[in-house]
Amino acid sequence: MDTTQRTEQQRSADRRRRELLEAADRVVLRDGPQASMNAIAAEAGITKPILYRHFGDKSGLYAALAKRHTDALLNSLRAALDAPADRRERVEATLDTYLAAIEARPQVYRFLMHPADGSTGADQGFDVGKHSAPLLRRMGEELAQVIEDRLDLGPSSQQLARVWGHGIVGMMHAAGDWWLGERPCSRDELVKSLADLLWGRLAAAGDKVGGPGF
Amino acid sequence: MDTTQRTEQQRSADRRRRELLEAADRVVLRDGPQASMNAIAAEAGITKPILYRHFGDKSGLYAALAKRHTDALLNSLRAALDAPADRRERVEATLDTYLAAIEARPQVYRFLMHPADGSTGADQGFDVGKHSAPLLRRMGEELAQVIEDRLDLGPSSQQLARVWGHGIVGMMHAAGDWWLGERPCSRDELVKSLADLLWGRLAAAGDKVGGPGF
DNA sequence: ATAATGTGTTACTAGCGGTAACCCAAGTCT
């Protein structure tokens, strides 16, 4: 039987694959999301067709690359979400974890949010909704799961949890993106502001005296 | 004086510009965000260099195109935000307006969120933060302004309002994107769920009995 | 020895964004 050979070859292929991914990582970190296949191949010390044999096409490579970082980030987030602390502390820890990650490696973060744009030929199917960064979707789903598992939301809790999961992730992402660009305040202030928003301070705030209108 | 001539020519140029934008609109609506300059020129019945004379480069065209839709959407949103009703109703109306817009014309919406990726040559500056859809930024800033104008948030209200503005817009966008792809519930249910989230139901919900851990 | 298999290369295609060079009609100056 050639099972041993098969595994041997497969291990070799996997090693190559990891090497290629690491090279791709370096290039993406240097050149941003529009890193070319040529550049990645050069960084890996090989030529294009090998990349294509391993990953099919550019979006295949990018998907593999994204999965690694996405998994890593999700693990950190899970740790913060599951920490033994009260709800507010857990929410703040999770927000802070995410923001610290995008602050530490903005290029990686940008790459994860701006994936393919690939598919040269007739993309008429269009598939609205599938285009968004997979990272956001996965974070949304995971958060939804945690919410549903831990909170008592009454009937139709599953739907509510999913809406909230994706909504909160979107809030975190958009605020983080803006914050990373403008740096209008410290990370801690941002975390507290967002947590306050989730804690209903928007609804609780009073109308401004002498406001326009009535 | 050639002022009259100048205006005449300018009017002609503006008419052309509008025609070109409408053609571009049709193509983008058909081919998605990666519509090529060739295709747009063909649709307009002319050739590429004319497009470049009018808009400089692809991101120029896309920016002009995006501005039209962005302005239109923002006007609708302002109307909903400024309606004479209580806060909860206004929030729900605004959410619903946005969701109705992206539901009615998903291709346009997708285009607005996935702008350029342009700039072929050395983009090493990177400029994290500038890459995101301008629509999101503008919505965030506008909402921040409304929040700051109308709500009494105590000290550092401006910063808080901006964080909330971008955060809420991001929540709306991410939830809308997910909803558009999966259609897990009606628009009205989504609106109410999001408003509930903003109204602090996350903080108010009880722990699930028999939950994991403690 | 010879055939097969994996690993790598060179050299190519098709299409993209973007531009230089040219073309031509209309108006203007002398």
Next chain:
DNA sequence: AGACTTGGGTTACCGCTAGTAACACATTAT
């Protein structure tokens, strides 16, 4: 009239990209 600038238009090109076909070398199995 004839020369001459000027705006709208085109053809033909450059350099780049993603992706592929075809070929070359080594190793191993028969």
